[in-house]
Amino acid sequence: MFKSKANGIKKEVIRLERESVIPILKPKLIMTLSNLIQHSADRAEFVKFSKRVEYTIRAWYHLQFEDLMQLYSLFDPVYGAKKLQQQNLSPEEIDVLEQNFLIYLFQVMEKSNFKIVSNEEIDVATAGQYLLNLPITVDEAKIDKALLKKYFEEHPKDNLPDFADKYVIFRRGIGIDRTTNFFFLEKIDIIIARLWTLLMKRTRLDKIFGKKLGRARKKVPRKDEDISADLHVERIRLEKMELSIRNLISKTTIQEPTFDRIIVVYRKKSEGREKERGINIKHFKNIPMADLEIVLPEKKNPGLTPMDWVTFIASALVGLVAVITSLEMPKADLWVIFAILSTVVGYCAKTYLTFEANLAAYQNLITQSMYEKQLDSGRGTLLHLCDDVIQQEVKEVIIAFFILMEQGKATAKELDQRCEDLLREEFGESCNFDVDDALAKLEKLKVISKDPTGKYASLGLTRANDIIGVTTEELVLKARQGSFQTE
Structure with missing residues (x-):
């Protein structure tokens, strides 16, 4: 002081x-980022990617x-x-x-x-x-x-x-x-x-x-x-x-x-x-x-x-x-x-x-x-804390992947700055983005690659969704929709 x-x-x-906390609600984040994507097919794939993440x-x-x-x-x-x-x-x-x-x-x-x-x-x-x-x-x-x-x-x-x-x-x-x-x-x-x-x-x-x-x-x-x-x-x-x-x-x-x-x-x-x-x-x-x-x-x-x-x-x-x-x-x-x-x-x-x-x-x-x-x-x-952990990490992964997908290759430092710029310009929020945690999760998901110069690049949305695969939640939702249609 x-x-x-x-x-x-x-x-x-x-x-x-x-x-480091990202104060933006996840639905608002996904909707805003998907609207920034030019092609409608890619927007649908991005929403699917966010859910699977x-x-x-x-x-x-x-x-x-x-x-x-x-x-x-x-x-x-x-x-x-x-x-x-x-x-x-x-x-x-x-x-x-x-x-x-x-x-x-x-x-x-x-x-x-x-x-x-x-x-x-x-x-x-x-x-x-x-x-x-x-x-x-x-x-x-x-x-x-x-x-x-x-x-x-x-x-x-x-x-x-x-x-x-x-x-x-x-x-x-x-x-x-x-x-x-x-x-x-x-x-x-x-x-x-x-x-x-x-x-x-x-x-x-x-x-x-x-x-x-x-x-x-x-x-x-x-x-x-x-x-x-x-x-x-x-x-x-x-x-x-x-x-x-x-x-x-x-x-x-x-x-x-x-x-x-x-x-x-x-x-x-x-x-x-x-x-x-x-x-x-x-x-x-x-x-x-x-x-x-x-x-x-x-x-x-x-x-x-x-x-x-x-x-x-x-x-x-x-x-x-x-x-x-x-x-x-x-x-x-x-x-x-x-x-x-x-x-x-x-x-x-x-x-x-x-x-x-x-x-x-x-x-x-x-x-x-x-x-x-x-x-x-x-x-x-x-219970509130457990949900907080999930929501924060999901938002970090989505933002980092979106930046790599839309703005191309970047080092960890460059990605960190770009993510913070995005949050400030699109949402009016300022935070210390945890880029290391986001990259660790993306690497664990196997949806990004790193070249010898230390720059990270994202896979295509369709390829990323295929690697993550269909989740149990999606199968349950599909089965539920099928039962509704049968009835």
Whole structure:
């Protein structure tokens, strides 16, 4: 994240890397590409090719996905315990099975273009505030630390977050969330906070209490000039708002980048003698980056923090010192004393009322996340992921083959650029096309060739369809159509 200036106004901009996920729906992709083909016969062959590619890739993953679902049935938080009892397995055997499940799960996550949120991304995401203004923390006493710790010891990964031994947050896709409202309480809160800061500076007490007062701020990562990325998203916050009568009484629009999809994986800590084996998988959508805390597992109930109590006490002391100092002056100004006391009382009231308002907003956000933001959990999430893998790989293969068919031979680097150009020009989408994966699938299908210079070429559509062959799905559809005609 970095700040840039436009027309003299500072803007808070988050710079993000492009992702490999192709956001275009497969039917739209096939229809658009087939319409770009000149001859109608070739268009029909291309549609057939696309269907056979999907049927074949789905068959490749069928056994792997079936193993994944069978393993998860043993660790489902609701029904898994009964199934484990029926299997009569030893604790060591169960340990092996749950690690095998995690191996499959992380492979599917990677194939679905989900990435583990790193410490740096957490810092960037939570460097600001959006709708959630309370410090939310995880009750670590309620979360198991052995399951994921063992997995990452056996399968180390770079840039793991500090909490990776307790829970893992996967993210995919970037969006924008905008909220328009009057935000009266929030604006009053900002005014009081700025007046308090001004008073502290005028009385020179900021040097004594400045570092101790106020809530602990979220860490803001330093600017990195070496990162190159194509996606820039502006973060618009109330804290950066210019104070004016018009801004105070009119509606204000705030803006925050969102994680399009979030998946959280964790296990609850065992209670009693029986070891907890259930693995929780939660799937969320459109989570504002600054409000990422709402997806955390086993959250503590928010309350007044020690820093809030320090604020109360420090405010009282500051007010007392200021009043005594004023009274000791030869000519005590009652208006000055009244102003000081009003500011101190106002700041204390602001701290408490802000907490109450933030608590109500937090409870509303949690309710919203349960009913609107949470897509699925457990088995439903896994089924969604499995379909995601198939859809993404089918789209990659179709796009790469289409480019080779229409634009001729190309190296891997040239093909990568051409595919990205196609997505941008025809669909208005920008992504980091995974050309290596697409070429690997095309070579496995045996529908492309590679010459000594490293350039790839596609076979003709008819020849490619013959090599893939008639799929089981096509035979079933043909048999079904035949039975309908007979009837």
